[in-house]
Amino acid sequence: MSKVAGRKKRIIGTTAALVAISGGAAFAYWTATGTGSATTKAGTTTGFEITGTATGGELSPGGPTQKVTFTVKNPGTGVQKVSKVDVKVANTDGTTWTSSTGCKTADFAIADYDFTAKELEPGGTATGTVTLQMVNSAENQDGCKGATVPLHFAAS
Template sequence: MSMSVSRSLLATTRRKAAVVVGAGVLLLGGGVAYAYWSSTGTGSGAAETGSAPAFVVASDPATGDPLTPGGPAQSVAFSVTNPSTGVLNLASVLVTVANADGTTWTAGPTGACSAADYSVGTPAITYGPIAAGAAANGSVTIAMVNRSANQDECKNVTVPLYFAAS
């Protein structure tokens, strides 16, 4: 075999090998260079928050003997429920003798029976966070004060309690 045939054969073999290797590299994605620039960017987004719905306060009927001037107190159990989907903090419960809308209450033919004829105790309840849908239970007492005056207009009345939770 002549030297020129050998060189020609060797060159052809090398070309074929280069084409095969080149095709393999392209198929595998190796050796491909990409140009790029670096960059920076900013963006913004938002999320909506809800509001705190009012606590739901419910009470049970009073227990104990009927109220009389200077007589024993009655006890009223109540609950403060969190109707929201998040935690609400119970910081205060105020209980007064008042109408269901918090306005002044009076009773009797002349309106002489009033909140001044009754004493409401300090509510016994655990204050703090209340989980969504949960309730805090408490109790409060109510007694009729002895005003050392005729309190006949307070006979046989239903004394309303107004609960304010915050």
Template sequence: MRKMTKKNRVLAAAGALALVAGGGGAAYAYWTTTGTGSGQATNSAGGGTVTLHANFAGGLTPGDSRAVTYTADNADLNSSTKVGELTATVTTDKAGCLPSWFGVTAVTSNTTVAKTSTGTSVGSGTLTFNDSATVDQDACKGAVVTINVGSV
């Protein structure tokens, strides 16, 4: 057997390449088709729970009122949420200081609370300590008045 020279090796490689490129001895096939499809994924639960706050100045006396601001915190990392209608009620920490002696309003702003935000203003209102001319309201002296706020 004879040794292949560099020139013969180059010619042999070029010939093999021409044979493959020309399709000599090679075969291929393909299919054609039509079709339809669909996919689905579940969204995050989103619209999670916000923490609502009622903020107002202290020092109420019978017949006095205070402006109330309502804010929201949204700790959700993925989704903003909307605060709808606000509801507010009053509680006190002293027996005999009746929540019914207080009135509170909550004007709603239908505000979107961005994800991971704090202190977003979502409404306003008024807290009133109704003066009773017929009942001694001394039980409310030094009482802590709490506004409980919710959203629907």
């Protein structure tokens, strides 16, 4: 029986040693931390190019209208969405217009706006239209005879 007991002790001792060694290896690890960064540059072209053309008869107080067709172009290198285009009688920088002869923004009305929002691929275009009319005012509008009426477009 002492042979069996000695043998059991060796098996138990060997097993315990193996468990201790393998158990210690299973829980060994390195700790680490790290950080990193990267930069890139996005394009700078984010504006639209807008052009317009008016067709129709000469404007006069309460007279005929002109249809203005405008085109919005994406000159950038990525897709840009144009949601709307505001059109008004104004200087090229959007400030209130008054001609040197006394014709002014209030002498005109813009109506019948037609434009659909659209995503524009690089170089892509979208078109829209508005109607321009000279209003019939209670004031003398002689200052508008032969005036060049500026339209300002603002896309967003």
